[in-house]
Amino acid sequence: MTAGTNAAGRAQIGARTLRTDRWWLQPALTVAALVAFIIYSTIRAFANTAYYAPPYISPFYSPCLTTNCVPGAGDVNLVGDWWQLSPALIILIFPLGFRLTCYYYRKAYYRGFWASPPACAVAEPHGKYTGESRFPLVLNNIHRYFFYAGLVFNVILTYDVVLGFRDAQGNWGHAGLGTLVLLLNAAFLWVYSLSCHSCRHLIGGRLTHFSRHPLRYRMWTWLSKLNAQHMRYAWISLFWVAFTDFYVMLVASNTISDLRFF
Ligand code: FES
Numbered sequence: 580m581t582a583g584t585n586a587a588g589r590a591q592i593g594a595r596t597l598r599t600d601r602w603w604l605q606p607a608l609t610v611a612a613l614v615a616f617i618i619y620s621t622i623r624a625f626a627n628t629a630y631y632a633p634p635y636i637s638p639f640y641s642p643c644l645t646t647n648c649v650p651g652a653g654d655v656n657l658v659g660d661w662w663q664l665s666p667a668l669i670i671l672i673f674p675l676g677f678r679l680t681c682y683y684y685r686k687a688y689y690r691g692f693w694a695s696p697p698a699c700a701v702a703e704p705h706g707k708y709t710g711e712s713r714f715p716l717v718l719n720n721i722h723r724y725f726f727y728a729g730l731v732f733n734v735i736l737t738y739d740v741v742l743g744f745r746d747a748q749g750n751w752g753h754a755g756l757g758t759l760v761l762l763l764n765a766a767f768l769w770v771y772s773l774s775c776h777s778c779r780h781l782i783g784g785r786l787t788h789f790s791r792h793p794l795r796y797r798m799w800t801w802l803s804k805l806n807a808q809h810m811r812y813a814w815i816s817l818f819w820v821a822f823t824d825f826y827v828m829l830v831a832s833n834t835i836s837d838l839r840f841f
Pocket residue numbers: 677681682683684722726771772774775776777778809
């Protein structure tokens with residue numbers, strides 16, 4: 580191997596790492612959690628059932644844009660009759676692309692799935708390193724566009740929260756446990772988006788003088804604090820979006836009934 584830790588000029592150390600802690604634990608947990616989410620979300624995206632329990636809609640199926648959506652689940656049928664598969668498959672590309680190209684998740688899955696590198700100060704098995712300069716990883720550079728799309732979805736999911744303040748017949752001024760679940764889902768997704776590296780750059784990047792942009796500087800300072808916790812928000816929002824779908828599925832399939840507050 581001529582690259583990486585064994586490249587010419589580097590200290591010749593026979594061991595793969597000198598770390599004695601359980602450095603493998605974090606990448607292993609990352610793989611387990613991401614695989615669990617991928618399996619669950621794939622099953623639910625293809626299920627095409629139990630995604631609407633009036634007034635709640637699963638975030639996996641919102642906005643529901645096809646003519647085969649269950650009645651009441653979507654008012655805007657942008658997609659014609661030709662689409663007969665699950666409506667979730669039309670929209671999931673955007674949240675999926677947002678997460679796949681996320682700076683934090685890139686680090687997580689490069690380490691967890693490809694061991695590139697598996698952890699700090701642990702040599703990677705690959706002989707050469709091309710970074711994100713070639714296809715397909717070069718596509719990770721379009722993250723900012725998925726960020727913009729993610730904002731649109733956040734607005735839609737926030738609108739779903741507003742719709743959640745109705746009862747099953749459509750009367751306003753009601754709320755249930757599902758409303759709270761949807762509300763937390765939208766809130767976590769907003770925090771995840773606002774803590775995004777692209778968002779931070781959008782607000783405070785490419786400025787020569789912060790002093791001439793006091794408002795942007797203030798917002799950048801605030802977003803930087805959120806950005807420092809981006810990993811945490813990535814996991815919380817990922818877990819909660821799956822839980823929100825799970826809750827709606829349980830109510831829609833009459834497995835449980837929604838706890839009504841008022
Ligand atoms: Fe993670 Fe943008 S860096 S969502």
